[in-house]
Amino acid sequence: MNRLLDVDGIAVSPDHYIDGRRVPSDQTFPLSSPIDQAVLGAVSEGRAEHVDAAVGAAARAFPAWAALGAEGRKPVLDRFAEEIGRRADAFCRLESRDAGVLLSRMRHGVVPRAMLNIRWFAEQALTLQDRVIHTEQAEHRVRHDPAGVAAIITPWNAPLMLSTWKLGPALASGNACVLKPPEWAPLTCSLLADAADAAGLPPGVLNIVQGAGASTGAALVSDKRLARISFTGSVPTARAIAQAAGANLVPASLELGGKSAFIVLEDADLDNAAATAALMYRNAGQVCLAGTRLLVHARIAEAFVAALRGYVERLVIGDPRDEATELGPIIHARQVERVEGFVARARQAGAEVLWGGGRHPFGAQYFQPTLLANVAQASEIVQNEVFGPVLTLQTFADDDEAIALANGTDYGLGGVCYGETAHAAALAERVRTGFLWINSFGIRDLAAPFGGIKRSGIGREGGDWSFEFFSDVKDIVIPKKPFRASFSHR
Template sequence: MSSAFFEIAGHKISPDHYINGQRVAAAESFELFCPIDQRLLGRVAEGSANHVDAAIRAAERAFPTWAALTAAERKLYLDRFAEEIGKRADAFSAVESNDAGVLLSRMRHGVVPRAMLNITWFAQHALDLQTRPIDTEQARHIVKHDPAGVAVIITPWNSPLMLSTWKLGPALAAGNTCILKPPEWAPLTCSLLADAAHAAALPAGVFNVVQGTGANTGAKLVSDPRVARVSFTGSVPTAKRIAQAAGANLVPCSLELGGKSPFIVLADADIDNAAATAALMYRNAGQVCLAGTRLLVDEKIVDAFITTMRRYVENLVIGDPRDEATEIGPIIHPRQVERVTGFVERAVSAGARVLWGGAMHPFGAQYYRPTLLTDVKQGDEIVQTEVFGPVLTLQTFTSDEEAIELANGTDYGLGGVCYGETTHATAVAEQVRTGFIWVNSFGIRDLAAPFGGIKRSGIGREGGDWSFEFFCDVKDVVVPKKPFRASFAQQ
């Protein structure tokens, strides 16, 4: 056990793992740097094979007792967990802002309340899934959602707190025990989650945090045959490796893999509203899987749209995410900066034209200007591949059919946006092949609704019943309504 910690904005964070209700130090560690100003935040424990084994054994031991609790009993624990997150709202906000470069104001007013809701909402929803009878003429079918076992949860660096709780909520509420593998570029709010879980008196082994790199710690977790479920949000290449490792043990995986979503602006759209929403695609320095990064605009209104959107983009405040006035902060890591700049440079070399941006911002080493590229072709890398930075492309169309063809013309299918007269925009949106699409809006979410993508954007759905379908073994208890006698004729 270790008592080591380091401090961010007056808040103490443990760099150690959290296994079986205790902090566990490691011989190996890795450095963690702040994306705002590149200062060293500290060193974080690297999970070894022994740490992975200890966490899985702890989760296995805790599973029978946790699974045997009623949904109402688990809800008492989870409600306290959410309360402890709320008590630490300032710490979660300050730490994730420094760790991941996200806006401090967004953490305070959006992410922390949502993280609490992720826990309490799914705890309540589990009560509704205890029994769901299906009555037929022959029998009564009692559909039960039994917990699967040990769940491994792997979250990305762009929103670690929100996405961790988004998965932990249903997994724990269903009766699974969990091992959370935080993102190596932004692991610290996951460490704070362990503190909140400990203060809420979650039984030892129910919730564990093992830090480390994906290639080392993550690979060991997902390939272990004792694991019953793997839930991952991240990149397509990593997802393929996870699916291959888990598949060897026939372990189900839920994979949310980002996208290259279309943002369609029809000729009858409210141009000002559409342009203002399009500027939102640069939030979190473009590091948002939901962003509509491919602007598809009707040729008849494209000039007016560009003029209007430029005005909104020029007013965006780029700077320190801890400043309340800031609207766009830094890119998470130097390697991600290289990725973004490489995409833009190759696109320009291939003939793309920069309408604005296209270069680093003078505020700091990891700040990139909001960028819009036009004169791109459908087959270009910049159109087909997720950049995950503040870079959008612009293409035009002359008919609904062409807009739909362009929208569907990538290997991704996570989300989308469609602006236009409501009936018209809805009709177009229904023909776009994505997991979800917003009409004349963006970012409206409800925990009861399904979330996930198609094609290379992932496998499975999260939210509402869909989360429980994944984290549970669904069982049908069949009770006949009439006396049953075995007969070969009946079979």
């Protein structure tokens, strides 16, 4: 009989999901909640044999799943989305307990988005074979054929959303998948397996193997049977994955960190800009696309900081399961120590703490919203991703200086620019980044591209870009005139 964990009244399996059944492991790792460090249970840790079994199951399931075509896969994926919806309350409460994500954000944002991730790509896949290119010589029928077995590796800051964001196009394209959830927050991915099973996803089409990146993840990405690797996470891990993928010539999509600029021009709506800047503390700052470097025109910097302080002081910090909470805990004790280290070294280097700067008294893994000023462009706190509720403040005198500061890191994921629309849009064209919001933040559409440049990643996700990655693109060429082979070049 399958063992189950009881997490706040939610029954969830701590075991792997391979070839349509639960598979335990003698080797486990402990899981605790970031809210109060309560032990949630022991989770099966994948060894090489579990990875081998999962990839083997996916390889066996792939031909029949691919042969269904987009039309045959869509009803199954639609049911998958429906089963996620039926478990909405469990997903919300589980990820809040497991990862510290705000319960309100799960209910109103994450779970609806997870369902949409599956449905939208299933629908969009129906259009993949309708592309024909006509030239003078031939008709080119462009096909998107399923690639094979896809490895999906997701991070701990948004386990459910990012898993479905990748699984949606991978499964809709006809691939069979092996998902490795984040070690620090694997439980909603386990619940995702229950939803897939109830929806009738054929055994082996979706497999889930839990474990650490250095062991389980390394075994997965080095498997020669993989056709694709999709990863969201840190730069060091991405380098290791890229090396493994390169050895086997497996295409890899790498969505990595950010150190994005939040630019406030002299002609900006200051109050609106400040209110949006306060959102950069969302999810305890554990958001890769947040604009953590505040670049503010010198003439308005004092007024902007005063407005921002007002919004930050009103932030409700507490238990993420409380609907009123706006700022919850950091995922893990090691991550709290990492954030503390960044702030301590910045202070030693001369940074001024305008507010925050240390742990919050609510709990051991809570950190105060922090703003650091007097930071040098070359300093660690400006150049490296903290992944905590820590922002930096720099000022500029003109647009050219703003651009120099914005482009002066090795990252290039996102960005925000507040100002008169035409002015902000013109400046945005000069910022080297994957995307940038004008007078807004967080507007996303599944049809639009998402991804970064430089150390922020390789490739794009979303819309046609996801299908291009998860498919083998084939050109079937039909000549418009009779063709006769000839060795003559005249």
